Amino acid sequence: MLQSVTTLQQILFDLSGILPADAQPLFSVTRPAQLAANAVYIPEGDRSKKLAFIEKGIIRAYRVKDNGDEATLFLRWEGQFAASHDTIIHSRPSRFIYRALEDTSLLEIDYDVLETVLKAHTEYEPLRNFFLMKMLAESLDLIETFVTLSPEERYRRLVKDKFDIVNRVPDKYIASMLGITPVSLSRIRKRIHARGQH
Amino acid sequence: MLQSVTTLQQILFDLSGILPADAQPLFSVTRPAQLAANAVYIPEGDRSKKLAFIEKGIIRAYRVKDNGDEATLFLRWEGQFAASHDTIIHSRPSRFIYRALEDTSLLEIDYDVLETVLKAHTEYEPLRNFFLMKMLAESLDLIETFVTLSPEERYRRLVKDKFDIVNRVPDKYIASMLGITPVSLSRIRKRIHARGQH
DNA sequence: AGCATTAATTAACCTTTGTTAACCGCTACT
């Protein structure tokens, strides 16, 4: 049994008191999947509505800008969902590329299938709601950092809050997420070390 | 009958085929509310879970930073929801202040009451889902602008996409939303005009 | 209408970031 299934069953139980045995209709339509480091999960322009709960590893969502540069929108790791929001929410081809940064294990489901299951089993609905709200809250928190903090402060906070993630990801992707260039991040790191990281 | 009710009934019908008459259990627990320009809707530290669908007007969510400056997180206007995500999602007192920028009309509901109604009438659930997804998509789009665009480009896009909103809101709040100072926004505007806004 | 307050602009100066390019490891590949 995948850890992911246990985790999600536990969350479902905490939210609604639904026992793992009663969650069978949901988990029977999920399937494990593997991605090698650097493998593309969802290519640009893709229309597939796969939804991945990450068991192990990191997925990077990024876009290729008009000038050819890559812009990393977000990273998702263990215990989080990754999916093309362009496709699931707007039925549009994905503007983003989703790619594994490490060897990654997923629990996968097709969103249309999930919809069908949720329609037939409304008791699972709190699970979707929980993750939607969680993602929304995280997004708003991130927006808050862009509005209130300087690039250096954003970096310091990221290191403080997500030290393990920062350490698992090349700096250039971190820089991109912070909205700055790798050169600028390198200078920020130098400044912080020069000041003794207080 | 408030326009808001009609609007929401229509969305509910489009999503689920539920007729306005069958939505009575939902709309019977909503109430209209009014805010004068500059009135506070949710003060900092508040724990109320009121959820407002904006009929007319604009609500600004902002935070007072440690240095005393205000940082505007977002604006919400006609057809959108405003609510304390700190309180509804995390049951925490609101870090943000929600204040009307104009005379504002709302359709209000208490989130706990909504939960109860949704538990008894799962057929309304798509409505919550629709707005959660919409807000998530909008948040991700906003994050994308911080990651891919310069302050000047973010401003240009905002004017292009939300011209009417920009025109209804003082520049200093726009600047704050863009993550820059009013002084800097003023310079950006000057640059754009000097170049003839291409 | 007149006055007080707030918003927006401008200027001067400083700090930070963007850009380009060179350089230094480190890793992977053959």
Add this chain to the structure above:
DNA sequence: AGTAGCGGTTAACAAAGGTTAATTAATGCT
């Protein structure tokens, strides 16, 4: 082992943003 490629750092310069303060414009109030 040798080499190509990538990630990260550094340097030099240009461009942009932050800060402070003064000025002008707009708004609100009585």
